Amino acid sequence: MASSSSYSNSPCAACKFLRRKCMPDCLFAPYFPPEEPQKFANVHKIFGASNVSKLLNEVLPHQREDAVNSLAYEAEARIKDPVYGCVGAISVLQRQVMRLQKELDATNSDLIRYTCNEMPTTTTTTTNQGGRRVSEGGGSSIGQSSGFYYHSTWNNDHL
Amino acid sequence: MASSSSYSNSPCAACKFLRRKCMPDCLFAPYFPPEEPQKFANVHKIFGASNVSKLLNEVLPHQREDAVNSLAYEAEARIKDPVYGCVGAISVLQRQVMRLQKELDATNSDLIRYTCNEMPTTTTTTTNQGGRRVSEGGGSSIGQSSGFYYHSTWNNDHL
Structure with missing residues (x-):
């Protein structure tokens, strides 16, 4: 499930990390809730925010959560094992x-x-x-x- | 094995893709030979050249080939399956x-x-x-x- 706090007053983890205003139509907000800052930090370090954004726009809206979770999994694995990753x-x-x-x-x-x-x-x-x-x-x-x-x-x- | 043609006259696939001069100390050249242009195109699309460069600098020289190959594998899998990747x-x-x-x-x-x-x-x-x-x-x-x-x-x- 995408975070229920996505559209709360707090900026999403991505916008907070990137120090930008989190708009109501933020592409990242449903998948990077403020309470999980490491999730975005990891995908940002390995893939880059721009690449994640492009990828999310390439897949259907209902596939985005799975896409983000698999990216987060890959990113975490690559950080833990820079040579082999997942x-x-x-x-x-x-x-x-x-x-x-x-x-x-x-x-x-x-x-x-x-x-x-x-x-x-x-x-x-x-x-x-x-x-x-x-x-x-x-x-x-x-x-x-x-x-x-x-x-x-x-x-x-x-x- | 890293490519034997790495330091030939042809620029490596990375420098060719990025339209820059391939210097003798090019970090990418040993792992992205000119005859495999798709390998770099894939990792560039998914991870970005800058992130790949950072990662190569983080690992030991003898681990770089494995690191590049695992990145290339992940990148190819993500291009084939944008939602789940590898x-x-x-x-x-x-x-x-x-x-x-x-x-x-x-x-x-x-x-x-x-x-x-x-x-x-x-x-x-x-x-x-x-x-x-x-x-x-x-x-x-x-x-x-x-x-x-x-x-x-x-x-x-x-x-």
Whole structure:
């Protein structure tokens, strides 16, 4: 929801930051309430007020809140990790998906062998409690991600 | 690798775009070779040349190539999807991780019942070929992602 205090007497966080008068038709006011000054400071630092304004004018009014929130998320991630930003999260998640997929394939193979009344050749990887194995490495931070391979998955298949 | 043609006679893509002389110590030249004009055009449109320059000066020289590549990735994603940008990819991947984790937990539970010589109560979910079940929905595009829930996972646990 856009802020209910957008059109109160207080200037929005964007106008306060930019030291300008907040007009009733302010494009930023519904999405940058005065009580969240850091949200605008972050997007201003990473994208610039002019670029955010252009982007908001490019999308439909009902999409603007999602657009601002995703920009704020990206900006915060870039401030926390200037090298990788939120792309680091994509890299970590892609690794997690590949690990889970591999794990699931192996478990399914074991299960098929059991349903066919065959004992699996190795039992060490199949006797763990559900979900325990995949949690390993799940706590790795974005900053620890080494290199990129997100291009292969997202650029070609999904973007 | 930074472009080998960075210091050739041709101005880098950034200087060409900005219509300025490309000096030997140009900050952009190693990362924006003249043969990739779109790369700079994208980061310029989304972040602005000044912000990119500031960010490059904030990180160590050996981190600059990764920083530029992640910025270029974010910029391209934002141009393709102005509302969600690459945050849409995070949302899709998070859903994929949760689906795979749930699937793996269920398969592990079935496997444990088999290893304890108990028949699973339902066999319909356990007799699929490895990996087949998890592929459903894997082709969904970022643009089709509905709403955000990436905050709950990334903001609190990983960023």
